[in-house]
Amino acid sequence: MKKELPKAYEPQKYEDKIYKTWEESGFFNPDNLDVDDQAESYTIVLPPPNVTGTLHMGHAAMLAVEDILIRYNRMQGKRALWVPGTDHAAIATQTKVEKIIKEEGETRHTLGRDKFLKRVRAFAQESHDTIVNQVKKMGSSCDWSREAYTLDETRHQAVNSVFKLMYDDGLIYRGKRIVNWCPRCHSTLADDEVEYREEDAKLYWIKYGPFVLATARPETKLGDTAVAVHPKDKRYKDMVGKEYDIPGVLGEFRVKVVADRAVDMEFGSGAIKVTPAHSFVDNEIAERNGVGMRQIIDEDGKMMENCGKYQGMTTTEARKEIVKDMKKMGLIDHIEDDYKHNIAVCYRCDTPIEPLPSLQWFIDVNKPLRGRKQKTENRKQKIDWEGKSIKDVCLEVIKEGKIKIVPKRFEKSYFHWMENLRDWCISRQIWYGHQVPVWYRAGNREQGTGNNRDKEIYVGVEPPEDKTNFVFLHGFYRTREVKDPLNWLNQKLARKDNFWEILPKSEKPKLKEQMNYVIENAKINEDTIIVTHSLGGILAMKMIEEHDLKIKKLVLLSSPIIPKTKSKELIGYNKGNQIDFEKIKKNVKEIVVFQPYEDHVLPLEENEKLAKFLDAKLIKVEDSASHFNEDENQEILEELKNNIWTQDEDTLDTWFSSGMWTFSTLASSPDQIKIEDGKLVIDSEDFKNFHPTQVLETGYDILFFWVARMIIMTTYATGDIPFEDVYLHGLVLDNKGKKMSKSKGNVIDPLTMCEKYGTDATRLSLVIGSTPGHDLRLNEEKIAGYRNFANKLWNIFRYAIKNYELKIKNEKIDINKLSLVDAWIIKRIDDAINEVSNSLDNYKFSQAGEWLREFTWNELADWYLEAIKFKKSQETEKVLNYVLINLLKLWHPFIPFVTEVLWNNINSEKQLIISEWPKVEKSAEDKKQIIEQSNSFNLIKDIITNIRNARVVNKVEPGKKVKALVIAGKKKELIEPQADIIKGLRTGIEELEVVKSGTKPDKAIFISVGEIEIYLIGAVDEEKEKKRLKDLIERLRQLIKMTESKLSDKNFVERAPEPIVEKERGRLKEFKEEVKSLEKQLKSF
């Protein structure tokens, strides 16, 4: 009893089950593949989706293409590895969470760093889980055992290591430079994170000393330090080099006139004011001409204290006021109202960017490297860095073809981008991300004092060793209105191992008891800093005195003087407990006293005295309503921080970490990433086996953001390329060519489509009809179309399984026993094998898919399966097996689910996912024979098609059976055996006579195929047939005319290649013969 498949393919029933069996088989992991030791590896890293939400069609397209490549190469016996992962997408993720908490009335600052980051992590985790499920739903065969995250421990190790190496190589530096500053995000932005928006503005023509010049931002006048003109501008020739006092709203200021080519003589009056602190162009002009800068706008986008009465205003407010004041002073010449210009905005929050000088970390892209140590073993493309900069190397790897970009035209924009690259600002003032691996602390005491001390800097993979520990001692009297500064400091310092906070045991403890408690519990040594509040100070000093403790530092927050006693005694506690100040001074290296308020029950002079006695630094903090408000605590915090290593609070640009994605993902734990002898070592089998990767497949929109950054980071860190090829897919747009977006309501959701039409159909719709670098317009009908196709494939197998014995193994086919149609279909599937392999090797996915569709539907289903219903050969079953097995294999990379389900129906041994990719293995002789027979079947096909056509044109009723006479000449032997097929395939012929030669019947429908003449008897409609013949003749005559004129052209005959001319001659002959027989036939009416 043969099994029977359901009538229609229902993807929902199978997909999840199939994916599970794949996962359980372990074959997504190349280590489990049954390949020989010599097998090549084939690696793709998944461009990690941002953990900001869900997948869209662009992701789906990406996954489809990458899965095709991976499955194809896996079937070819390679160690195929597809590494999945997600990206923390620093700014994007943080912004998203900020929006969420905004609805709860919170900001990241009200929550605080720790709580906020907790929220971000929770959000990222949830987002991650959704994304992973979606990736799986798409059928992606990634190795989940190697999943990575750009912010996990291993990647963190890579980030810190590379940062350190680059710092040591002098490629990373910290500098105060003009940056793109977003006042809302409170962070820098990379150049390409800035977008431009056209806005209506005003152009102010202002009187500027001897000049009149045009500006859109009169408020920046407060920061002007120069006026620039073009060197060739005759108008201002004599003024260049001179200095002028310019009247302004805050009085006169002096500017120098400089000549610079960056000035456009055509714009305005040809003279421009130069504000070096708040404009990139101005900054460059200033630098070239040795002019200083004056910053007037702060990080909140507000005017700074050097702006007089405008201080604290936003730039917009200040502009209004300043213009008003300038008008009063007669400094405005005139104002143009209809001025349009582009303003720079933040790509995340659309807030206008304020360029301003800021202390940031940069990667120098122009610095030539010398004597750089590099790992040389295991490298495929050895890159020689000697004397080259990042820019040089990144241009070189593309120019020399070490990395190929598909399509090639993107190389041009890559070059342009790379050539014009400025130093890359890598620090961000956001919280979610890799913190800059740099630590600071105050230098030696001798080098300076207070906050002005020189900072020591430490750059490293791990935090620097820091023996310092803190012991916090509370005052005994803590009232409700007194805030708890120690607890606050504790939290802010956030140090794990070497931190102690000693709390009073009870409200009224005995001093001895307290001291014993502290000595027992706190580890006090020479590196200890004791911080006390109020009466805790007595405790501390008494302890130091009695136990002869030697410590690093004692910090007294507010003097431990008992207010109630108002004693003249300097320090008194429980009467008679005087403190030996000399001993304290001897045992404590540094003592600091904070006096937090002036107007308090505690007299200020007592603190001063105390400080004096202790030879301590006294720091006064401003008067305040309560004890130690947060601002004052900041000052104390700084003082404490100066003693220990504290990490740079900035985080790194997310692309800094994702730039390492190809190699950082090939380590499985932090200890596999090391710096040895000034080189980065990735000590993992995976790195040896799978790097560089073969192809990086991603959207062209992140060529610069990501692909270029990967080339920068990888060539530097490994001395090798990250990937051999870059395949750039287009964007997925809606039906009208618009970007899909929720607000437009034109989103086609991949998961919904998978549910509705099946994942296979969704994948095909994204692959077929799509070419690299070109956007793809998608509509639901297209997906439905491929659903239909999957069903067609299903039914091909349904039919075949029902009627034939399908086995998994290719059985030897006896070429001599084939029918014509057998040979024909073998030829076609062999062509498909070659064509699909070739297309896939060259990233022509669409072409491969179209070929297969054409073969499956229009050749296999429409012809072969129909033909063998009427005529089987001894070999038909074997041939069908051969065709179907290979067909499933060829289709599998594209539509993995339905093919695997069908495969399981005819085979239980081995999964399709690891079956061997088909190859055509036939002798030249066999091939020749097959081609011959296949050509013969093409003739039969022609005959059938022509008969069908003639019937329809003659309006022969479909059901009407006719007789046919075939005058076949030499082809009689060929055609006669095919009579069953000709009759069977919807030609409506019930009787077919084939003769070598004979008299043609009158009044029949005439069909000429080459030298073969076919007459359909008993159905002719004279008028229609005459018209059909005439039309045919007319068309042929035109062709003859064209061909003749071609052939009579001497130039053509002489210059065109021989085979082309020969072909034309052959065609002409055929046309003429056909016309002749058609005319003969026409005359018979």
Add this chain to the structure above:
RNA sequence: GGGCGCAUAGCUCAGUUGGCUAGAGCGCUUCGUUUACACCGAAGAUGUCCGGGGUUCGAGUCCCUGUGCGCCCACCA
């Protein structure tokens, strides 16, 4: 301002180094329940390959130029 891409059937798009009587899918028209499939089958219609020059025996394909659309980069002080 600099660069790139696109313009081919009603729609979405293929068209490799020039050899083309210019193709596919969808849609459309006519017909068809032949037991794999109506998510099907048969047949059919539809094109100044954006305009204008040029190179060539030959141009949808190469060059120049114009028009329209889209994108990227730079940025207007």
